[in-house]
Amino acid sequence: MKSLYGKFVLMTALIMLFSTLFGFLLTNTYYHRVMKERNDQKNVEIAKTITNHIEQTPPLDLREYLTTIGGIGYQLYIVDENGKSAFYGGKYRVKNLEKSAIDNVLQGEVYHGMRDFPRETFVTGFFANEMSNTIGVPFKYGSKQYALFMRPDIKLLFSEIHTMMGGMVIATALFSLLAMLFVAKMLIVPITQLTGATKRIASENYDVELNIDRKDEIGQLAASFTTMMEQLQENDKIRKEFISNVSHDFQSPLLNIQGYAGLLKADHLSDDDRKNYAAIIQSETSRLSRLTRQLLLLTSLDQSSRPVKFKDYRLDEQLKACINKYRWWLEEEHIHLHLTMEPTMYRGDEALFENVWDNLITNAIKYNRPKGEIRVSLERTEHGIEVIVQDTGIGISKAEQAQLFNRFYRADASRTKEGTGLGLSIVKQIIELHKGEIQVKSTLDEGTMFTIKLPNL
Numbered sequence: 001m002k003s004l005y006g007k008f009v010l011m012t013a014l015i016m017l018f019s020t021l022f023g024f025l026l027t028n029t030y031y032h033r034v035m036k037e038r039n040d041q042k043n044v045e046i047a048k049t050i051t052n053h054i055e056q057t058p059p060l061d062l063r064e065y066l067t068t069i070g071g072i073g074y075q076l077y078i079v080d081e082n083g084k085s086a087f088y089g090g091k092y093r094v095k096n097l098e099k100s101a102i103d104n105v106l107q108g109e110v111y112h113g114m115r116d117f118p119r120e121t122f123v124t125g126f127f128a129n130e131m132s133n134t135i136g137v138p139f140k141y142g143s144k145q146y147a148l149f150m151r152p153d154i155k156l157l158f159s160e161i162h163t164m165m166g167g168m169v170i171a172t173a174l175f176s177l178l179a180m181l182f183v184a185k186m187l188i189v190p191i192t193q194l195t196g197a198t199k200r201i202a203s204e205n206y207d208v209e210l211n212i213d214r215k216d217e218i219g220q221l222a223a224s225f226t227t228m229m230e231q232l233q234e235n236d237k238i239r240k241e242f243i244s245n246v247s248h249d250f251q252s253p254l255l256n257i258q259g260y261a262g263l264l265k266a267d268h269l270s271d272d273d274r275k276n277y278a279a280i281i282q283s284e285t286s287r288l289s290r291l292t293r294q295l296l297l298l299t300s301l302d303q304s305s306r307p308v309k310f311k312d313y314r315l316d317e318q319l320k321a322c323i324n325k326y327r328w329w330l331e332e333e334h335i336h337l338h339l340t341m342e343p344t345m346y347r348g349d350e351a352l353f354e355n356v357w358d359n360l361i362t363n364a365i366k367y368n369r370p371k372g373e374i375r376v377s378l379e380r381t382e383h384g385i386e387v388i389v390q391d392t393g394i395g396i397s398k399a400e401q402a403q404l405f406n407r408f409y410r411a412d413a414s415r416t417k418e419g420t421g422l423g424l425s426i427v428k429q430i431i432e433l434h435k436g437e438i439q440v441k442s443t444l445d446e447g448t449m450f451t452i453k454l455p456n457l
């Protein structure tokens with residue numbers, strides 16, 4: 001039984017079977033413990049009424065009278081003192097009345113077979129159609145002593161009302177079974193639908209529409225499933241875009257290198273041309289190398305394969321060292337530098353922050369104008385540390401600012417400059433790993449200001 005539906009049907013059938021069995025056992029116990037004695041007494045009283053009538057209304061045709069009583073719904077057995085016996089009314093299934101019981105009744109005792117009927121019997125005592133499950137009373141008829149044994153005839157006791165009740169119980173059981181099967185089907189249909197959807201998603205087909213409009217747990221599962229599917233679709237799109245961007249960014253420098261290497265092979269090249277071509281090849285190679293480094297860093301940040309190594313260090317010294325690396329470039333571009341820094345200890349990943357400052361400073365130089373300015377400040381605030389890197393460069397439009405931290409994003413104005421479009425996304429990721437935030441304020445043709453806020457960790 002592999003399907004959930006099959007299991008449900010089997011379980012329902014088993015539950016119904018076992019509850020019927022359990023109910024039967026419970027009723028049986030109740031009969032033996034409580035009802036048996038009362039039943040016995042009640043029947044003794046009925047039997048005494050019968051025998052009283054026999055004894056007090058002579059001359060009475062005993063056979064006719066007992067046949068009538070038997071016809072009303074009793075199983076009767078009489079024995080006289082000479083051992084002559086007769087049955088009236090319904091038949092006994094088991095004739096197991098002890099001789100001693102008959103003798104005792106003939107001697108004037110009352111026989112309580114119903115009360116003393118063994119409890120171990122599996123069949124409800126009430127229904128056991130056995131001669132030992134009777135009551136016996138003595139009576140006199142004519143000059144002879146008789147013993148009368150009787151029990152109600154269960155077959156005749158079953159009236160229309162019992163048939164109706166029985167029918168109702170069976171109809172209820174059948175109806176509940178059918179209703180349960182229907183409900184089970186209703187529960188299982190969305191699960192089957194979800195399984196189908198999972199399979200389609202596994203084969204990258206995100207065009208799945210789930211028509212599950214429910215408020216219960218299955219409805220919640222379907223809603224979470226839809227959210228997961230949208231997220232997967234988005235991730236898939238980002239992944240494909242990423243691969244296409246990476247391929248493109250590798251392809252163009254490689255083509256350049258190939259092209260200029262071909263030109264270098266030419267026989268009659270002026271010294272200037274050769275130097276020029278070699279310089280282009282060199283710059284393209286360093287671009288490829290930077291791209292690879294940045295991609296490796298991004299991947300390690302994404303997969304958290306590189307644990308953040310926290311340590312206390314002088315942030316101002318790190319910033320200054322980074323700026324000093326580019327003194328030659330600042331001088332070449334005649335850019336004025338203003339530094340406002342105080343000695344500041346910070347707890348963070350020193351190696352990762354190298355990338356942050358490197359990217360922000362080189363961007364501030366790259367996208368500046370000749371004879372422009374760069375201001376770098378570092379100060380301690382109430383909640384942590386604030387670093388500002390501000391330039392007087394080409395600026396970034398409002399629309400472009402929204403995409404600035406996306407991978408491979410490069411604003412149109414900077415297309416001519418060298419870059420990968422990965423720097424700022426790495427910066428943001430590193431700052432977020434340190435629970436900090438980065439903001440940008442920029443005006444086109446006036447300049448850009450990046451503010452980094454780092455909390456004390």
Ligand code: ADP
Pocket residue numbers: 359363364367368391393394395396404409410411412413414418419420421422423424425448
């Ligand atoms: P890139 O390697 O292209 O510089 P980044 O992620 O560092 O990549 O920057 C993304 C884009 O943001 C750049 O291409 C540029 O258009 C813009 N940008 C970054 N910093 C500045 C800045 N200081 N001034 C103007 N534009 C900037």
